Amino acid sequence: MKAFHHAIVASSLSLAIAAPLLARDYVSGAITVAHPWARKTAQGQPTGGGFMVITNKGKADDRLIGGTTPIAAEVQIHTVSMDGGIMRMRRLVDGLPIAAGASVELRPGSYHLMFIGLKAPLQAGTTVPVTLQFQRAGQVRVEFAVQSMTANPGMPAMDRDHAPR
Amino acid sequence: MRRVDRRIRVGLAALLLAGLAACSSSQPDAPTAFGGPFELTAPDGHTVGSASLKGKPYAIFFGYTRCPDVCPTTLARMARLRKQLGPDGGKFAIVFVSVDPEHDKPEDLGRYVALFGTPVIGLTGDKEHLAQAVKNFGVFYQRVPQPGGDYTIDHTASVYLMDRDGTFVSTIDHDESDQMALAKLKRLIG
Numbered sequence: 001m002k003a004f005h006h007a008i009v010a011s012s013l014s015l016a017i018a019a020p021l022l023a024r025d026y027v028s029g030a031i032t033v034a035h036p037w038a039r040k041t042a043q044g045q046p047t048g049g050g051f052m053v054i055t056n057k058g059k060a061d062d063r064l065i066g067g068t069t070p071i072a073a074e075v076q077i078h079t080v081s082m083d084g085g086i087m088r089m090r091r092l093v094d095g096l097p098i099a100a101g102a103s104v105e106l107r108p109g110s111y112h113l114m115f116i117g118l119k120a121p122l123q124a125g126t127t128v129p130v131t132l133q134f135q136r137a138g139q140v141r142v143e144f145a146v147q148s149m150t151a152n153p154g155m156p157a158m159d160r161d162h163a164p165r
Numbered sequence: 166m167r168r169v170d171r172r173i174r175v176g177l178a179a180l181l182l183a184g185l186a187a188c189s190s191s192q193p194d195a196p197t198a199f200g201g202p203f204e205l206t207a208p209d210g211h212t213v214g215s216a217s218l219k220g221k222p223y224a225i226f227f228g229y230t231r232c233p234d235v236c237p238t239t240l241a242r243m244a245r246l247r248k249q250l251g252p253d254g255g256k257f258a259i260v261f262v263s264v265d266p267e268h269d270k271p272e273d274l275g276r277y278v279a280l281f282g283t284p285v286i287g288l289t290g291d292k293e294h295l296a297q298a299v300k301n302f303g304v305f306y307q308r309v310p311q312p313g314g315d316y317t318i319d320h321t322a323s324v325y326l327m328d329r330d331g332t333f334v335s336t337i338d339h340d341e342s343d344q345m346a347l348a349k350l351k352r353l354i355g
Contacts, residue, residue, distance in 0.1 A: 044276060045276075046231060049237075086305050149237055150281060
């Protein structure tokens with residue numbers, strides 16, 4: 001995995017577009033993606049986490065099955081469970097079900113996206129384009145707002161260290 | 166692959182909380198055998214361990230830098246709690262030990278802990294030194310192979326609070342409220 005950040009660092013820096021920090025909602029058909037945000041990463045750190053709230057306003061169940069992003073080699077869906085004080089993280093190979101009428105929160109300590117094989121560190125104050133793949137709704141393109149490490153989890157707009165200009 | 170039903174998860178969390186509450190009411194912070202001598206390596210190459218940390222209380226947590234979730238959440242929380250303590254926040258050290266020495270070299274840890282905007286001592290060590298630290302703190306960790314040769318690591322998510330003599334005082338658990346954690350830190354540095 002160490003080989004990830006050998007190449008492409010310079011070229012991919014331009015992919016993280018500076019943009020207003022307020023995370024916004026994205027609607028595509030029955031699927032709404034609210035407040036997508038990611039955490040800043042350190043130089044050399046090959047993975048990053050992505051969080052959001054997905055709502056299915058349709059009458060049919062759907063399922064988040066994956067995604068792609070130009071800033072990482074792979075996008076995976078993971079879950080974290082606590083088991084007697086031990087953190088266990090697992091990949092959801094079959095994706096994350098979003099039942100009809102339901103909202104599912106991806107947040108620290110629970111479901112989350114993993115950006116694997118980052119081509120450059122995620123910088124606070126930038127956004128990361130991700131195309132989410134749903135079984136029924138198809139592709140939904142969203143921008144994850146990158147927050148500083150100390151941003152309050154789940155409150156992406158409250159990042160005081162990097163207030164919008 | 167196991168899919169975790171949300172209701173089961175919530176139920177388990179409630180059970181765990183109930184269990185913790187029961188434990189803490191019957192044995193408030195009963196000191197156990199956590200801690201003991203250990204020697205690890207700091208980002209600058211120096212040896213840091215139980216001997217050099219003596220003289221100041223510390224909060225020690227085990228994880229790895231590629232952990233996208235619980236580790237940064239825990240460290241960010243410790244940074245936040247320290248801030249809330251105001252001038253007293255400097256009266257304890259925050260120590261992060263990587264249990265992934267194959268990937269996390271001392272210099273990687275230096276870059277990682279610098280993200281939290283507060284002094285954090287990032288440590289790792291070779292197999293023997295790490296094994297000693299892990300054993301002393303009763304930390305569980307296990308590599309979980311992923312397709313493609315990569316791996317993630319399951320690990321203990323508790324923060325261990327050690328007094329200025331290096332004696333175990335209590336833990337801060339993942340599910341504990343900030344208020345309770347803050348009270349424990351105040352007691353630690355008081």
